[in-house]
Amino acid sequence: MIHFEKFVLDNGLRVIFHEDKSTPMAAVNVLYDVGARDEDPERTGFAHLFEHLMFGGSVHIPSYDEPLQMAGGENNAYTTNDLTDYHLQLPAENIETALWLESDRMLSLAFDENSLEVQRKVVVEEFKEHYINKPYGDVWHKIRELAYKKHPYRWMTIGKEPGHIEHASLQDVRDFFFKHYTPANAILTIAGNLELEQVKKVTRKWFGDIPGGTRYLRNLPQEPPQTEPAFLEVRADVPLDALYKVWHVSSRLDRRYYVMDLITEILGNGASSRLYERLVKEEQLFSNIQCSHFGSLDAGLLYIDGKLVKGVSVQQGEAALLAELDKIKSEPVGEAELQKVKNRTESLMAFEDISLTNRANSLGMYELLGDAGLMNRELEHYQAVTAVQILEESRAIFTEDNCSTLHYLGKN
Amino acid sequence: MIAPFGSSTAVNRTVPPLIKDAVLFDLSLKPYRSGALSNGAPVYYISDGTEDVAMIELVFDAGNFYENRNLVASATNQLLKNGTKGKTAYEINEHFEYYGAYLSRSCHSETATVTLHCLSKHLDALLPVIREIVTESVFPERELEIFKQNSIQRLLVNLKKSDFVASRLIDEYLYGAEHPYGRMSSVEAIRDLTREDLVQFYRNFYASASCRIFAAGKLPPDFENILEMHFGDLHLHENIPSAAFRVEPASKRKHRLVNDPNGVQSSIRVARPFFNKHHADFKKAFILNSVLGGYFGSRLMGNIREEKGYTYGIHSYIQNHVHDCAWVITTEVGKDVCDATLDEVYKEMKILREEPIDAEELLLVKNYMMGLNLGDLDGPFQVIGRWKNLILNGLDETYFNDSINTIKQVTAPELQEIANRYLVPDAFFELVVT
Numbered sequence: 001m002i003h004f005e006k007f008v009l010d011n012g013l014r015v016i017f018h019e020d021k022s023t024p025m026a027a028v029n030v031l032y033d034v035g036a037r038d039e040d041p042e043r044t045g046f047a048h049l050f051e052h053l054m055f056g057g058s059v060h061i062p063s064y065d066e067p068l069q070m071a072g073g074e075n076n077a078y079t080t081n082d083l084t085d086y087h088l089q090l091p092a093e094n095i096e097t098a099l100w101l102e103s104d105r106m107l108s109l110a111f112d113e114n115s116l117e118v119q120r121k122v123v124v125e126e127f128k129e130h131y132i133n134k135p136y137g138d139v140w141h142k143i144r145e146l147a148y149k150k151h152p153y154r155w156m157t158i159g160k161e162p163g164h165i166e167h168a169s170l171q172d173v174r175d176f177f178f179k180h181y182t183p184a185n186a187i188l189t190i191a192g193n194l195e196l197e198q199v200k201k202v203t204r205k206w207f208g209d210i211p212g213g214t215r216y217l218r219n220l221p222q223e224p225p226q227t228e229p230a231f232l233e234v235r236a237d238v239p240l241d242a243l244y245k246v247w248h249v250s251s252r253l254d255r256r257y258y259v260m261d262l263i264t265e266i267l268g269n270g271a272s273s274r275l276y277e278r279l280v281k282e283e284q285l286f287s288n289i290q291c292s293h294f295g296s297l298d299a300g301l302l303y304i305d306g307k308l309v310k311g312v313s314v315q316q317g318e319a320a321l322l323a324e325l326d327k328i329k330s331e332p333v334g335e336a337e338l339q340k341v342k343n344r345t346e347s348l349m350a351f352e353d354i355s356l357t358n359r360a361n362s363l364g365m366y367e368l369l370g371d372a373g374l375m376n377r378e379l380e381h382y383q384a385v386t387a388v389q390i391l392e393e394s395r396a397i398f399t400e401d402n403c404s405t406l407h408y409l410g411k412n
Numbered sequence: 413m414i415a416p417f418g419s420s421t422a423v424n425r426t427v428p429p430l431i432k433d434a435v436l437f438d439l440s441l442k443p444y445r446s447g448a449l450s451n452g453a454p455v456y457y458i459s460d461g462t463e464d465v466a467m468i469e470l471v472f473d474a475g476n477f478y479e480n481r482n483l484v485a486s487a488t489n490q491l492l493k494n495g496t497k498g499k500t501a502y503e504i505n506e507h508f509e510y511y512g513a514y515l516s517r518s519c520h521s522e523t524a525t526v527t528l529h530c531l532s533k534h535l536d537a538l539l540p541v542i543r544e545i546v547t548e549s550v551f552p553e554r555e556l557e558i559f560k561q562n563s564i565q566r567l568l569v570n571l572k573k574s575d576f577v578a579s580r581l582i583d584e585y586l587y588g589a590e591h592p593y594g595r596m597s598s599v600e601a602i603r604d605l606t607r608e609d610l611v612q613f614y615r616n617f618y619a620s621a622s623c624r625i626f627a628a629g630k631l632p633p634d635f636e637n638i639l640e641m642h643f644g645d646l647h648l649h650e651n652i653p654s655a656a657f658r659v660e661p662a663s664k665r666k667h668r669l670v671n672d673p674n675g676v677q678s679s680i681r682v683a684r685p686f687f688n689k690h691h692a693d694f695k696k697a698f699i700l701n702s703v704l705g706g707y708f709g710s711r712l713m714g715n716i717r718e719e720k721g722y723t724y725g726i727h728s729y730i731q732n733h734v735h736d737c738a739w740v741i742t743t744e745v746g747k748d749v750c751d752a753t754l755d756e757v758y759k760e761m762k763i764l765r766e767e768p769i770d771a772e773e774l775l776l777v778k779n780y781m782m783g784l785n786l787g788d789l790d791g792p793f794q795v796i797g798r799w800k801n802l803i804l805n806g807l808d809e810t811y812f813n814d815s816i817n818t819i820k821q822v823t824a825p826e827l828q829e830i831a832n833r834y835l836v837p838d839a840f841f842e843l844v845v846t
Contacts, residue, residue, distance in 0.1 A: 103425075128676045
């Protein structure tokens with residue numbers, strides 16, 4: 001059970017506080033309700049580029065990192081298709097330094113042309129490092145385009161192509177900031193060795209006078225149900241043939257999410273999972289295989305991907321995979337197997353909650369979903385999943401018409 | 413563009429809040445409890461924590477220092493849980509996973525480990541199977557064949573990555589291809605592994621072993637008795653003679669190779685031999701390393717990423733080896749700015765040799781390092797991890813305390829002296845893989 005308090009400032013900023021007296025540290029998490037899904041299709045990669053610019057100086061403070069390091073803190077940030085998150089930790093005594101820095105960049109950035117120019121280059125190098133200069137690097141770009149036709153999940157957070165990032169202008173940066181980086185669109189989570197009254201006081205002091213801004217109301221094109229199988233074959237300079245299959249699944253807030261999450265555990269997570277045991281160990285068709293899902297807030301994708309053993313054709317591997325999926329669609333999962341994946345989930349949650357930074361992050365994330373208190377009800381939702389639900393949801397997900405398939409094949 | 417402040421009581425944002433300098437923090441390493449099993453194997457543990465989780469790690473002197481054929485140590489370590497006299501690989505995996513536990517193995521140069529992470533309430537169900545793994549593992553031929561096939565496939569993919577290739581080669585240049593720190597895996601070496609190699613290695617280094625046990629988390633009150641019950645009668649405190657290897661660095665200093673003609677980035681490694689933690693200069697060099705490339709605000713990051721935009725990241729670090737170490741700079745940069753990056757790396761070394769670090773930057777680095785230590789030592793898992801690193805390196809809390817004091821007291825001229833002693837281009841190997 002993670003205890004927390006919630007209050008809202010007059011400008012609309014939602015604040016979550018989690019007290020932990022066992023640590024000398026404080027963790028601060030600022031979550032902005034904007035991600036790659038909110039981008040213009042012709043200017044993708046912008047939310048992530050913007051995350052870099054948040055470190056290029058704010059209106060009163062030329063450098064974000066230096067004062068934080070001077071206060072004994074460290075920080076990082078990440079952008080997903082759904083949201084942008086900034087997090088730091090530092091000795092609890094120095095909490096005000098964190099709030100000074102975060103509030104100033106919520107108030108306004110410095111909008112420095114040079115910072116934009118440099119970070120454009122940095123992000124292009126990031127693009128190259130992770131998505132171009134490695135085998136199979138472009139595979140998730142291709143899968144998103146194959147599976148999504150309407151929803152902005154059809155591009156990755158890094159963007160469709162480096163060109164989109166290279167053309168971002170300072171005016172784009174300004175517009176994006178004042179639309180999305182306002183108290184009304186942010187959640188501030190503070191965790192650690194502090195008292196509620198003190199947190200209220202310093203939060204009001206640093207964030208209270210920032211204009212609230214307008215709550216951004218998202219109106220994204222939702223993905224219509226897929227009505228026929230999608231298929232793509234890619235030939236590239238890779239040493240092994242690989243198979244990728246994805247299926248559309250429910251959104252994060254749908255109760256079917258928990259069923260789907262456990263299905264991926266049963267199939268492909270861990271050395272005793274079905275796909276690993278059958279296809280890697282028994283039949284030796286794949287050298288590795290996994291099953292997971294995007295974990296996105298809007299309707300996401302469940303994926304299975306694996307590399308084929310040399311000499312095994314992708315068709316042979318795919319047929320064996322489909323046969324394994326037929327089982328989960330035709331026979332109810334046994335009691336012990338269902339208990340196993342529930343136990344794994346319980347354990348995973350307990351380990352995640354060890355870290356103060358993770359606790360702050362999770363609270364913010366659940367508040368974004370509507371209520372930080374959801375964090376404490378997650379395990380119940382998983383415990384309530386039944387074998388019948390697994391069967392029904394497997395049947396609903398694993399249909400041909402709901403599936404996109406990518407064969408990523410070597411040139412030889 | 414600045415939004416107006418709402419009221420006259422607006423806070424003055426141009427003045428930073430007062431801070432407590434992290435160098436003023438009193439930092440000590442929370443003590444562990446220790447004991448020994450009746451067979452003599454030492455146990456170090458910290459029973460504490462907010463969640464009902466536990467970690468138990470068995471550290472064997474069974475790293476690749478002890479193998480007489482390449483990859484035997486790591487293959488043995490990986491396949492420990494792939495079959496015992498009484499259980500198949502599947503049954504073992506299913507047992508741990510049923511209890512939501514994670515059993516990981518890892519093989520290093522000197523040591524190889526078996527680590528259990530689990531909910532504390534399941535320890536009783538899990539420890540007997542760990543005992544089974546370290547006493548009755550059988551290494552079925554079929555499991556080895558699958559392991560070999562899949563390892564070869566993984567290696568083939570990795571060999572297409574310039575960063576993987578560069579990281580392997582720089583170690584070979586530093587230590588020589590025969591040294592455990594420089595030895596590389598290869599398709600041939602994987603293919604040559606035999607079941608007999610593994611069975612013999614297991615017999616010599618696990619079934620009859622030199623083992624130290626580390627544990628942390630919410631542990632049961634009679635934890636030492638529980639360990640004694642499961643492991644007390646095993647041969648875990650045998651005399652394993654340590655092997656010695658000669659470092660034979662490459663004679664050529666500068667290397668360039670093309671791994672992928674279509675690559676858009678180059679992997680750069682610049683590295684020099686360095687001492688281990690027992691050397692008098694290590695602690696100061698560790699701080700100088702932070703200034704050079706050890707954190708986000710470092711000189712290399714500031715210059716090559718934040719000013720020039722040549723890379724997504726550039727880092728420097730001193731390796732954590734028990735014997736010889738190296739001081740390494742690593743980055744992936746656009747192909748066209750490769751030479752420019754190397755010039756800047758040497759330029760930053762030169763500045764550190766010629767100019768003392770100014771007072772503000774030095775205080776910043778000190779505060780940052782202290783804050784990092786404070787955060788790193790938050791919780792029993794991190795604290796036992798730090799202890800483990802000390803103990804495996806033959807060090808104790810004196811080293812920890814001296815390190816903290818060095819951070820607090822080191823001066824700019826002292827760091828400049830270290831720079832002049834070690835950040836000398838001629839001492840560095842240089843490698844570019846495209």
